[in-house]
Amino acid sequence: MAKLTIAPLESRSVLVLNGKDVWTFLQNLITNDMKKVSDTQGIYAALLTAQGKFLHDFFILKSGDSYLLDCAAARKDDLIRRLTLYKLRADVTISEETRQVYALFGDGSHAAAELPEKLGTVSENNGLIYFADPRHLALGIRLYSKSVDNTAINLATAIPATESAYDTYRSSLGIPEGGRDILPEKNFLLEGNFEELNGVSFSKGCYVGQELTARTKHRGKVKKRLFRIEFDGELQEGDKIFDQGREIAEVRSFADGQGLALVRLEGLAGDSDKFEPKGVKLIQPDYVNLPAIN
Incomplete structure (x- = not known):
């Protein structure tokens, strides 16, 4: 295990979804089950084409009455556009929030964030959100701060690093980055190890691209x-x-x-x-x- 390290993830953006229809809106679209999302639990999920091809991956967590989507900054405009197309007349507003995303990884990351070693757990304190990466325990913690100054994060024992150090660490675990390792409109979801990374539910019912994803799973056609x-x-x-x-x-x-x-x-x-x-x-x-x- 690497030494405890913290790195700003400049390649990430945070979208905020508000409105009384957000839960149902997302439940009908994404690959994972919104029933798993609460004030203390978040998920990893994807948006697919109707043919079951990968489009976007993201993390979803709840903060107060809002739902936060941690997504790739370079592709956020396309994600917003696609979500807006599905929104129709639903009571859902989509905006971008200024939050700095960090990765806290290496030995003792969960303990440093005072979170149990359990995938997807969330805690929030004074505007700072700690989120145990739901894909793999070794990925540690994702943090969301409204301050771009990481002195707001009281983790004095963590070694500061760049995002490339995190990418190297993630890559050493064989964990893909959506949009780069999993190509939009080219790869099927299960080719990207999404099932093992806890990004898809086979029991939640219908969502966009669900039929082909389920058929691929049950016929063993990966x-x-x-x-x-x-x-x-x-x-x-x-x-x-x-x-x-x-x-x-x-x-x-x-x-x-x-x-x-x-x-x-x-x-x-x-x-x-x-x-x-x-x-x-x-x-x-x-x-x-x-x-x-x-």
Whole structure:
């Protein structure tokens, strides 16, 4: 486990949804179950196309009478546009709130935030929200502050770092970033390990894209998965990985010797020593229950 570290996530934005219809509005759209959201619990979820392709992922938590969506800043305008299209005459208002998002990760992150080691737990105090990342315990805590000065966060023992340090840590766990590792309108949800990362409910009933997602799950038709990459060399987004001339994976992200790739599961029992580029390793994330390929 890494040392306790705090990093501002400049790539994130926070949307605020208000109105008497927000709960039902989101319940009918997103992949996860809004019944799990309360003043003390939040979720990870996605918005899909009607054909079950990934569009956006985000975190949802409740603060007072409002619902907060922690989403990718670079794609927030598209998310707002799509939510607005579905809103119709529902009593829902969507706005952006000035909040700095932080990641607190490494050894003792839950204890430092005075939260139990339980996925998705939330506490709020004096405008500062602590949210245990609902995807994986090792990801630690997400924090939301209305101040851009992190001295407002009383975590004197945490080492300050940049967002790239958090990205490297997340990547080392094999956990994808939506919009980069999971491509909008191209990937199916379960290819991005969404089930194992607690981002989809198979019991909540209908939502946009639900039929194909459920069919894929119950028929066992997931043919590709995101795996970790380790490589002592250079790789770029979109690079292909081959096994004796046959394409078996596509690089989605890579930095500092590691990253993620979308891997074709069929026929991955081959000898990794024969992968090209030579020396590249494809590693099944620990949280994914599939046969190892090495």
